[in-house]
Amino acid sequence: MKSRAVLLKNTVTTPPYASSDAWEIVEVDLAAPGKTEVLVRIEAAGICHSDLSVMNGTRPRPYPIVLGHESAGIVAHVGSEVHNLKVGDHVTSIFLPSCGACSTCQAGVPANCSVAAAVNARGEMMEGGSRISLDGQPISHYNGVSCFSEYAVMDERSLVKIPEEIPFDLAALFGCALLTGIGAVRNSALTKPGQSVAVWGLGGVGLSAILGAVIAQASPIIAIDPIEFKRHLALSLGADIALDPSENLRDHLSQGVEVAIEAVGRASSLKAAYEATARGGVTVTVGLPPASEQLSISALSLVVDVKTIKGSYVGSANPRVDIPEYVKLWSEGKLPVERLLSLAHPMSKVGEAMDLLDSAQVVRQVIHPHAL
Ligand SMILES: [Zn+2]
Ligand SMILES: [Zn+2]
Numbered sequence: 594m595k596s597r598a599v600l601l602k603n604t605v606t607t608p609p610y611a612s613s614d615a616w617e618i619v620e621v622d623l624a625a626p627g628k629t630e631v632l633v634r635i636e637a638a639g640i641c642h643s644d645l646s647v648m649n650g651t652r653p654r655p656y657p658i659v660l661g662h663e664s665a666g667i668v669a670h671v672g673s674e675v676h677n678l679k680v681g682d683h684v685t686s687i688f689l690p691s692c693g694a695c696s697t698c699q700a701g702v703p704a705n706c707s708v709a710a711a712v713n714a715r716g717e718m719m720e721g722g723s724r725i726s727l728d729g730q731p732i733s734h735y736n737g738v739s740c741f742s743e744y745a746v747m748d749e750r751s752l753v754k755i756p757e758e759i760p761f762d763l764a765a766l767f768g769c770a771l772l773t774g775i776g777a778v779r780n781s782a783l784t785k786p787g788q789s790v791a792v793w794g795l796g797g798v799g800l801s802a803i804l805g806a807v808i809a810q811a812s813p814i815i816a817i818d819p820i821e822f823k824r825h826l827a828l829s830l831g832a833d834i835a836l837d838p839s840e841n842l843r844d845h846l847s848q849g850v851e852v853a854i855e856a857v858g859r860a861s862s863l864k865a866a867y868e869a870t871a872r873g874g875v876t877v878t879v880g881l882p883p884a885s886e887q888l889s890i891s892a893l894s895l896v897v898d899v900k901t902i903k904g905s906y907v908g909s910a911n912p913r914v915d916i917p918e919y920v921k922l923w924s925e926g927k928l929p930v931e932r933l934l935s936l937a938h939p940m941s942k943v944g945e946a947m948d949l950l951d952s953a954q955v956v957r958q959v960i961h962p963h964a965l
Contacts (some may be wrong), residue, residue, distance in 0.1 A: 595620045597962065598725070598742035599658045599943050604650030604939040608951060611944030616633050616648070619939060621659065621732060624724040626668070626746045631678055631748055632670035633686075636761035637937070637959045638740040639663030640946050641769050642858065643688075643794060643881060648947060651883050655716040658733035659725055664687035664740030665755070665764035677747045683755050687912045688736035690719055690750035693856065704776075704907040708791045713737060719748040733935045742941060743962045753916045759923065762937055762959050763930045764796065767817075767916050770933065770957060772803025774856065776908015778809055780853040781877045786810035791842060791850040792832075794822035794857035798879055800830060800933055807831035808922065815842060815850060816937055820953050830932060838862070842869040849874060860886035865900060875901040879908070886935065915944060933957045939964035 602751050607612040618743045620635050646652035647660060659862035668682040678684065682965030689710065698706050709868040711721055717734025724746040725732040725739060730922045732905045737751045742961065755764050806814045816827030816835045824835035834845055843849060849871030855863045862946070867890050893902065895897045904923025908915070922928040935955035938946050940962045949955045 594623050594744065595794050596623050596742050596744040597940070598836055599661070599940065600657055600727065600740070601604060601648060602657045604652075604653070604656070605648050608649070608948065609944070610648060610947035610951065613944065615638050616944070617688065619727060621742070622726045622734070623744055623746055624674045624726070625636060626724070627720050628672045628674040628798065629716070630672045630718070630724070630746050631666070631668055631675055631752060633666040633684060633745050633752070634662050634664040634943045635740045635742060635745055635962045637665050637765040637961060638695050639765040639797070640950060640958045641941070642950065645947055645950055646881060652734065652881060654735060655733040657688060657727070658716060659739035659742055659781070661741035661766055662733050662736040662738040663746070663769035664688070664738060665761040669744065678749060678752060680723055680755060683757050684743050684752040685764045685768045685916065686738045686740060686751050686771065687753060687907070688738055689713065689907050690737050690748050692719065693750065701911060702909065703911055704909050706922075718746070719750060728850065731808060734760070738902045741960065742963065753912055756924070762934060763923070764769060765959055766933060767919055768912070768959055769776065770797035771919055771930065772910045772915060773908045774798040774914060775805035775808065776878045776910040777803035777877050777905045778802050778811070778852065778853050779903035780909035781903055782854070782875050784809040784852050787812055788851045789813055789815070789846060790854065791815035791817060791854040791866070792854045792856060793817045793838070793862045794855065794880060795827050796819070797933055799854070799856035800956060802856060803827050803830050803832050804928060811852070813846070818830055825955070826956070827931065830929065832913065838865065848872070851875070853877070856880050858882050860888045863888055864890060867900070869925055870900055872898045873900070875903055877903045877905050879905045882946060893962070934959065937961060941965065
């Protein structure tokens with residue numbers, strides 16, 4: 594079938610993104626879903642910094658590629674061996690499927706599935722190859738989702754069923770921003786009530802980490818970002834203190850912070866987060882720095898200050914357990930996801946949306962693939 598999609602032909606070397614000819618909206622061909630695959634009518638697709646990183650080449654992927662890895666939609670067709678979803682189900686996508694068979698999947702940590710990570714890096718589907726093509730030439734999938742498109746073929750293992758009452762614009766945010774941010778605080782740092790938490794970088798993931806810290810009953814919660822409106826938003830979401838990165842966290846918390854979450858994606862902010870981490874504390878990094886950056890810290894302090902540095906991907910989550918729990922918290926009014934949503938655009942405005950994200954003037958935006 595045909596589907597209008599955002600096709601990224603090559604990296605955007607000179608922003609603005611809106612006027613770049615490296616991408617265009619075209620009608621791609623979608624193959625029928627394979628045995629374990631599902632055709633999804635995409636209703637909303639979130640715009641995440643990772644999409645921008647693929648667009649500008651900071652995080653290269655096999656091009657040409659259809660971007661988008663955070664979505665919500667309706668199941669339109671299912672393969673012969675799909676058992677947990679049916680036509681008409683509302684779903685949200687997750688950007689790292691899990692093979693279910695490797696040692697980490699067997700151990701209950703699908704976020705560490707190395708099989709799926711390798712499949713994602715190749716731009717393929719779990720069952721191999723691509724289901725997207727243009728003029729007979731295969732197009733790469735982005736993290737098995739590729740939701741900047743009217744329709745997408747995804748593996749069943751990339752989808753989680755959600756209740757119909759949650760609006761698609763909000764549901765789209767559960768699979769990346771919320772899973773990653775809340776998961777960093779709860780699953781990766783194992784934050785306990787009363788522990789101090791600081792978050793560097795207040796984008797969709799960082800503000801989700803603030804929400805995670807509130808749910809975890811952390812205290813105090815410190816939000817750090819150079820953009821004033823984001824600091825105000827963090828305070829209204831439950832942060833106790835908001836700082837510009839130029840300020841010293843230890844002026845407010847002399848012993849340092851017990852849980853430091855780095856969500857900027859720069860080695861320099863990871864270093865700042867590490868240095869602000871209290872003795873015996875943990876520094877968790879979820880941002881994706883450019884591949885060229887190296888981290889330089891005091892080797893001695895790691896030992897004598899008994900610190901831990903931890904990488905966290907997909908919030909160390911088990912999405913099939915965590916997403917339903919977050920949806921339940923949202924329905925109880927305890928997870929104000931709508932506060933993270935800045936703007937919704939038709940798909941034709943994806944370039945303008947990327948420019949807004951690049952200028953750090955928005956938190957989360959969604960695009961509507963069926964809107965003109
Ligand atoms: Zn993302
Ligand atoms: Zn696996």
